[in-house]
Amino acid sequence: MRIGELALKAGVSVRALRYYEEKGMLVPERSTGGHRHYGDRSVDLVWLIQQFYAAGLSSRSILEILPCVETGEATPEVLDLLVAERERIDRQMSELSAARDRLDTVIANAGSSCSDHCRPD
Amino acid sequence: MRIGELALKAGVSVRALRYYEEKGMLVPERSTGGHRHYGDRSVDLVWLIQQFYAAGLSSRSILEILPCVETGEATPEVLDLLVAERERIDRQMSELSAARDRLDTVIANAGSSCSDHCRPD
DNA sequence: CTAAAACCTCACGTGGACGTCAGATTCCAC
DNA sequence: GTGGAATCTGACGTCCACGTGAGGTTTTAG
Numbered sequence: 112m113r114i115g116e117l118a119l120k121a122g123v124s125v126r127a128l129r130y131y132e133e134k135g136m137l138v139p140e141r142s143t144g145g146h147r148h149y150g151d152r153s154v155d156l157v158w159l160i161q162q163f164y165a166a167g168l169s170s171r172s173i174l175e176i177l178p179c180v181e182t183g184e185a186t187p188e189v190l191d192l193l194v195a196e197r198e199r200i201d202r203q204m205s206e207l208s209a210a211r212d213r214l215d216t217v218i219a220n221a222g223s224s225c226s227d228h229c230r231p232d
Numbered sequence: 233m234r235i236g237e238l239a240l241k242a243g244v245s246v247r248a249l250r251y252y253e254e255k256g257m258l259v260p261e262r263s264t265g266g267h268r269h270y271g272d273r274s275v276d277l278v279w280l281i282q283q284f285y286a287a288g289l290s291s292r293s294i295l296e297i298l299p300c301v302e303t304g305e306a307t308p309e310v311l312d313l314l315v316a317e318r319e320r321i322d323r324q325m326s327e328l329s330a331a332r333d334r335l336d337t338v339i340a341n342a343g344s345s346c347s348d349h350c351r352p353d
Numbered sequence: 354c355t356a357a358a359a360c361c362t363c364a365c366g367t368g369g370a371c372g373t374c375a376g377a378t379t380c381c382a383c
Numbered sequence: 384g385t386g387g388a389a390t391c392t393g394a395c396g397t398c399c400a401c402g403t404g405a406g407g408t409t410t411t412a413g
Contacts, residue, residue: 162327162331163331163334165327165331166327166330166331166332168331176335179338180338183341183342184341184342185342189342190339190342193335193338193339193342194339196335197332197336197339200328200331200332203286204325204328204329206286206287207324207325207328209283210284210287210289210321211318211321211322211325213283213284214297214314214318214321217297217301217306217314218311218314218315218318220304220305221300221305221306221311221314222311
């Protein structure tokens, strides 16, 4: 399929797909005229890239990790990276959790104080 | 205390503190000569700001949320913002969780395949 | 065959949270 | 009072995942 169709199916912009190629994460075939051609598996691959981006990984990390997601194998360095990213995600989740608790506290207080003067029954 | 001492105690850079002031989040007193002077509560405030940043809030959101963290009160708009940010954090946590699971799978596979050819016993 | 839609390659713009450098001023210990 | 440390105000630099034209080429529907 061509770049526009993949962009639609994967829910990203055409520019993003070109950027992924620039970074080496998703390199398509080319038609004789120079147009990009992607296989069906590219849709899942883009989803995976998006998932990793959403988790705070850099394109550099994703580039190293992607191949071994497909092959199931990893060099020791990539394994280190995988573990490091996993630990970073754990830390980020606990930070998010703490901030969420803080927000919940504020919401609870603000909610009660608001009802105090909004519905003073 | 002055800006350098606060930076040390709060574990941020002097530049960051000036940036917080520029954004209205932490506005200190000034000496006659123009130097910033912070109270002891500023340390906790900076921690809070950092915590919110770590959770992905923008300086704009933090600016609106900070006052009602202190007063315990909130206007309906700020309450909406609080709830929206809380929901965003929830979504981000589930995305992180999904990515972590994916990494775990890869780590498990890579670990076994590595031991396959690293220690073929 | 042709027109328009889709695609191509540069290449500069964006936003956010600061880093960093320059040059001037203020503070504090001695 | 003086010298060095700390601080001051601009203002430009950084990084990254794209956004956004400009100007030209390829593909495809009719």
